[in-house]
Amino acid sequence: MPRRKETANIPKAVWKGDSGKTALEISGDWKLGVQPEISGEGDVGWPDTFVTDRLGTFDSTLPAYLLRKVREVGIESPPLDGLREDLRGLMELALKVPERGDAKSRNEDLHSITRLGMKSSKKWLSLMSFLEFTGDTVLAILRFAVGKAGFRARDFWLTVQECGVNALPIVALISFLIGMILAFVGNVQLASFGASLYIADLVGIAMVREMGVMMTAIIMSGRTGAAFAAHIGSMNANQEIDALKTFGFNPFDFLVLPRLFALVLMMPLLTIYANVIGILGGMLVAAGVGIPPKLFLTEMLTIVDLTQGSLGVIKSVFFGVAIAIAGCYHGMRSGSSSAAVGEATTRAVVSSITVIIILDSAFAVIFTFLEI
Amino acid sequence: MSDLTPDPEAKISVRGLTMAYGSFVVMTDLNFDIREKDIFIIMGGSGCGKSTLLRQMIGLMEPKKGEVFYNGASFTAAQDAERMAFIRRFGVMYQTGALWSSMTLAENITMPLEEHTELKPKEILDLARYKLALVGLSGYEDYYPDQVSGGMNKRAGIARALALDPEVLFLDEPGAGLDPLSSQRLDELILRLRDSLGSTFVIVTHELASIFAIANNSVFLDTVTRTQGATGDPKHLRDDSTNEAVRLFLNRGETTDTATTS
Incomplete structure (x- = not known):
């Protein structure tokens, strides 16, 4: 059936x-x-x-x-x-095993004001811990200055290679294109006054004062700052930082200092490199609209002197510090899951770019006061 | 050379398997059979290739030579869709749990169910709660893997391996890092699941207490000869194996023979 x-x-x-x-x-x-x-x-x-x-x-x-x-x-x-x-x-x-009932999603029924308060105090605490980190960095530099902080020279040189030499191609490409864009845009306006020659001044000033250092800083925060955060963050997740501590290493000296020094050393060099390449890009476009390179150079040097040329380089040092601290900070404070490492990387890039723009605005104000 | 055809009675047959990383050969000529409802142990010293063997059996690594058969059909020769059909019947627990860290414990179990079944969300959630209850994690549904202990991660990893009611469960060092009571509970869980679900277990471990409590079949990988030392019930191997390395391993280095002769 x-x-x-x-x-x-x-x-x-x-x-x-x-x-x-x-x-x-x-x-x-x-x-x-x-x-x-x-x-x-x-x-x-x-x-x-x-x-x-x-x-x-x-x-x-x-x-x-x-x-x-x-x-x-x-x-x-x-x-x-x-x-x-x-x-x-x-x-x-x-x-x-009896059901554990006390702790299911603990934030579920909180008053909206309580949540607002929790959010604000969290923001405040994270600002405080960022400042604390910056202070720690200063102390670590002082320790290093008196010879009490140590890290492996190898780490330093590897980072130098990574954020210096290895960054050259991308910095060159971006700066060259930026120089060309500036020349093109400038030419459209200046040609109508018959003043195409001043493309040289425009490209020169814009590159050495702003665009060279700015583009370099943004490339480096996306490239190197993110790498710092991801590397230190996953070290944290793997308990590698705990292992450093129990062997008596100061993770701060060991991880943050070599990265900070390497980036601060490389940023000015990269900026000078970016300036030169950017001006070459502008020169190429100028040659296309009938300004010979020699004339371009002579005209540009009437206004771009050593003072003007040093401004971008000075800023680059500060930007380098900002990128290194933001990358290392978010890496060190990262959670221990793989998702948290990704989040730390995002935060590192976002906050370093934000800090760079804020610093740049501050410099603009300062330079205006100093009438440079 | 050994006979390379699978045993028709066996659930899993491994024939002439050679494992290698590039030119570095880990193990050669492994031959063993796992019957249905076996609790089969892969044992051996640290670094002898236990986990590698497991990875080869589930297709995460390709064998250098030889084949793995399930129910008499070659898994090694299977391609794409055919291979997926095999894999669908496996449950795997990884050494460190390998839970997806951006999902809660319950979501870790519901995701495969959502992908592979047509059930309603409510039913899926019931199943996930039951699987977590089986491993003693009732009430931890909404926790994230990094909010619970390592042992809990491990148990949740087993719950996830059970998600699709697999025919064969592969557990990579399930007892490592657990306290004796949890470890004993886990052994009990494995026996119960075998009895009620009829699953076959393949377990990588070197915890002797566990091995003798649950196993009825095993293979011993010998680091020195780079091939299998013996295969069979570990309780018999302990006393009667002709291979001294196997007896030493199963008696924690104290064989009665050597004690009397020396």
């Missing part, structure tokens, strides 16, 4: 209540994706006995269903009389 067999295989849970005693009859084959027929389920609570004579095979769906009932009824150790041995074993196992 194949037909009857088929009906017998449908998973069923029938709740029966007679004379104050409830029983749950479970039958059929319980399989993932087959909807069980459940009847008589009301507010009868947990059954006193089970009938499982006609229960076939089952997978996780059946114990998952029973466990949900246990949680709904809310009893700690429900009677399992009459359950078939294998099912009973699984249920005992699942119920062995």
Whole structure:
């Protein structure tokens, strides 16, 4: 009788209540994706006995269903009389450790004002810890100056290579294009006055004062600052920083100083390089509109002197400090999961670019006062 | 050379398997069978290639030579869709848990279920809660992996491996880093799951207490000879193996033979 067999295989849970005693009859084959027929389920609570004579095979769906009932009824150790041995074993196992109820998503029902307060104090604390980190950096530099802070020279030179030589191609490409763009844009305006020659002044001043150092700083925060944060962050996640501490290394001296020094050393050099390449780019475009390179250079040097040329380089030192501190800070404070490392990297880039722009505005004000 | 056809009775057969990293050969000529409902232990000293063998069996690494068969069909020769069908029936727990850190414990289990079944979100959540309850983590559904201890991560890793009710469960050092009671509970869990779900277990471990408590079959990888030392029930191997390295390992270096002869 194949037909009857088929009906017998449908998973069923029938709740029966007679004379104050409830029983749950479970039958059929319980399989993932087959909807069980459940009847008589009301507010009868947990059954006193089970009938499982006609229960076939089952997978996780059946114990998952029973466990949900246990949680709904809310009893700690429900009677399992009459359950078939294998099912009973699984249920005992699942119920062995009581549910931990005190700590499910703790922020769920807080007042919005409380949340606002929590957010603000968090922001305040993170600003404080950033300042603390900056202070620590200064102390570490002082320690280094008196010879008490040590790091491996190899780390320093590797970082120099990474943020110096290895950055040359991308810095060259971007600066060259920026120089060309400045010349093109300038030419459109200046040509209408017949003053195309002044492209030289425009490109020269714009590159050495602003664009050269700015583009370099933005490239370096995306390239090197992010790398600092990711590297230190994953060291943190792997407990490598703890290992440094227990061996008596100061992680600050060991990780932050070589990176800071390398970047502060390389940023001015990269900036000078970017300035030169940018001016070459402008020169190329100028040659295209009829200004020979020699004339371009002579005209440019009437206004770009050593004072003008040094401004961008001076700024680059500060930008280098900002990028290194932002990268290392977010790396050191990163959480220990792989997602947290990614977040730390993002934060490092965003905050270093923000700080760079703020510093640049401050310099603009200062230079205006000094009438440079 | 050994016979390279699989045993038709076996759930998993490994034939003539050679594992290598580039030209560095880790193990050669491994041959063993795992029957259905076995709790099979891969054992051996540290660095002998236990985890590598596991990775080869689940397809994360390709063998240099030889084949792995499931139910008599070659897994090694299978491609793409066919291979996915094999993998779908595996559950794997990795050495460090390897939970996805941007998801809660419950989400770690529901994600495979959402991908591979047509169930409603509510049913999926019930299943996830049940799997977590099985490993003693009721109430930790909304925690993130970095908010719970290492042992809990490990147990959640087992719960995730169980997500799709797999036929074969691979556990890489499940007991390492657990306290004796949790470890014993885990052994009990493995036995219960084997009995009620009929799953086959392949476990990498070198914890003797666990091995003798649960295993009924095993393979011993010998670092010196770079091939399998012995295969069979570890309780028999401990007393009767003809290979001295196997007996030393299973008796924590104190074999009765050497004690009496020296």
